[in-house]
Amino acid sequence: MSGTENQMTGAEIVLQALKDNGVEHIFGYPGGAVLPIYDEIFQQEEIEHILVRHEQGAGHMAEGYARSTGKVGVMLVTSGPGATNAVTPLQDALMDSIPLVCISGQVPTALIGSDAFQECDTVGITRPCTKHNWLVKDVNDLARIIHEAFRVAQSGRPGPVVVDIPKDIQFATGTYTPPSAVPTQKSYQPKTQGDLKKIEEAVELMKGARQPIIYSGGGVINSGPQASHLLRELVELTGFPITSTLMGLGAYPASGKNWLGMLGMHGTYEANMAMHDCDVMVCIGARFDDRITGRLNAFSPNSKKIHIDIDPSSINKNVRVDVPILGDVGTVLEDMVRLWRAASKSADKARLSDWWETIAKWRARNSLAYTPNDEVIMPQYAIQRLYELSKDRDTYITTEVGQHQMWAAQFFGFEQPNRWMTSGGLGTMGYGFPAAIGVQVAHPKSLVIDIAGDASIQMCIQEMSCAVQYGLPVKIFILNNQYMGMVRQWQQLLHGNRLSHSYTEAMPDFVKLAEAYGGVGIRCDKPSELDEAIRQMIDTPQPVIFDCRVANLANCFPMIPSGKAHNEMLLPDEATDEAVANAIDAKGRQLV
């Protein structure tokens, strides 16, 4: 191991460590404090670097790349503004548990703390928005730290990490240590195996259930394809109905017969009613987020709750559970399925027939209904057509944040995990387009569509230039209603319909904008022409901006208004102007 062959400069060590951790693509933007690393990138061909137009874009691309492949996403930024621009995607990845390694340049060690040009306290700024971070002060620690960074990012509950490397460390010569020779930090050894006693207890509860429900989340996706497979097996074996959070869509197929649709604030009536009335809830890799639970003291009042999660701090955080199981979803489900099969006399599915009848009545309420229109394109219709015309292809969907995101979640059917990339926890407008670019880099032959809103898309529109440069044929499908639709919907609900700054008076011509960047622009405002326009978009081998003009004032229903419980949903056919105005009482409105 000793000798000169393992002597490298810090910049060489960075590239070697990335290769040894299986990295093939990195998303980045050069600057003074990372020039030695860029010089190394220039002199090799194994790792492809994607030049972004803003560091936020690099982060979301790395997130999309990670979410669609299950691999770690890697971003590279310079010191100061490069690092501060990375903060939004880092926090986004932290909240949605996306494995991300961010390598940042830093001013030379001797200048740290002197307010040098493009200096910022990167580890200080990113400490609360990463799972862990490191400032490298000795080139001989560099390889170890990068290997450890990859381990921390992808093990346990995945998340973002930052490795901050001063410029003098990039130039200095030191010893390279391969990953296998690096001892792991003893204090971080996440537990993946669930406690078998607890799992037995859970299976016992499930066998006795008469009104059970499975509530799955992003943890199933993070655990890998095997976890989704086991989830499907569990649903098949138990005959339980299943709903999922926004982050968990695709783990169980939308066409599956036990599927109730998404739950939560804009979830289906049947999913939320079943959550409210169930007697046993099996929460698998979800975290009882406030968008899911509605009013906490009315949340599923009569159920015994089982919670599988790899993060102990997620258990009993918002909702007290009866059977907590700490471990990796895939590993725990494997035990759970085995125990269910082994149970001498598994509970017969007939005992659930009353429950399924009740659910059928809720389903018949048809909570996603909307009024069709021949004159203007309804946003829900646009998503439905997009789904129908792309479902037989190898399709990946990303979204921005807002009404379009909820409509996509409600109306696009996801059959497989890792096909749906959206910003759930942080709710980052501007996420979807760069994320789609990241997905396209990982899957160059696939159809990658960013379902966007007219407001969100303008937050990272500059990445059109990146998509065109690398010939990445990402499709941006904008539901253009000229409003920040979700903001407006809340203003209608809470603020007496005073639409303060939620209308965009000056909208760019998206077709010309696409052309200005060297992409293709398509506009459609007639329902009768929509299918043809979507086909044209799909068949275009370049990046496309599709300006889909939709009904301006459509709102997103069903909805659990704030302060209400799961069984107090506002359904689309009840959502008259008056009902919307009175959905939240006057006392509530004063309290904001």
Next chain:
Amino acid sequence: MSAHLQPTGSAYFIAKETELAETHTLSVLVDNEPGVLARVIGLFSGRGYNIESLTVSETEHEAHLSRITIVTRGTPHVLDQIKNQLERLVPVHRVVDLTVRAASLGHDRPIERELALVKVQGSGEHRVEALRLADAFRASVIDANIEHFVFEITGKPSKIEQFIAIMKPLGLIEVCRTGIAAMNRGPQGM
């Protein structure tokens, strides 16, 4: 959780807390690496937890381990969260709620001790009285001239509070306290 929730008219539900807050002492064993203390206290401020006392020092030099003692106040549910959130930090080896452990061992509370330096200035009767009281509290004089004393006192926080309070009218100039060091009674380690 058990809190009564009211519609807030916002996108969030704001809970009125009904559980009673308790004061607990936590021991946290961490790798003594740069930034570890910032991580711990950043977690407390970022998530809105309280720190009433904080003591930290490297306790095992060869293993580079530091022991942080934190006195915090919160409802049982929040105290659970604090422990779980601390354990999530990469350089944290172990978190023990000494107050909970003490109760399970049948003790009232863990051993908690603090050291204080107390400077008192005065002459005549006040000076004699200060020295007499210091003796009663088993505080020792570690610096003095004809105008002042610096006392060193160790003990439970309540004893130190009391000592400081009675020194106030006798010419108290300044106080420096270490914060609480704590461990459980009995033969077991943390």
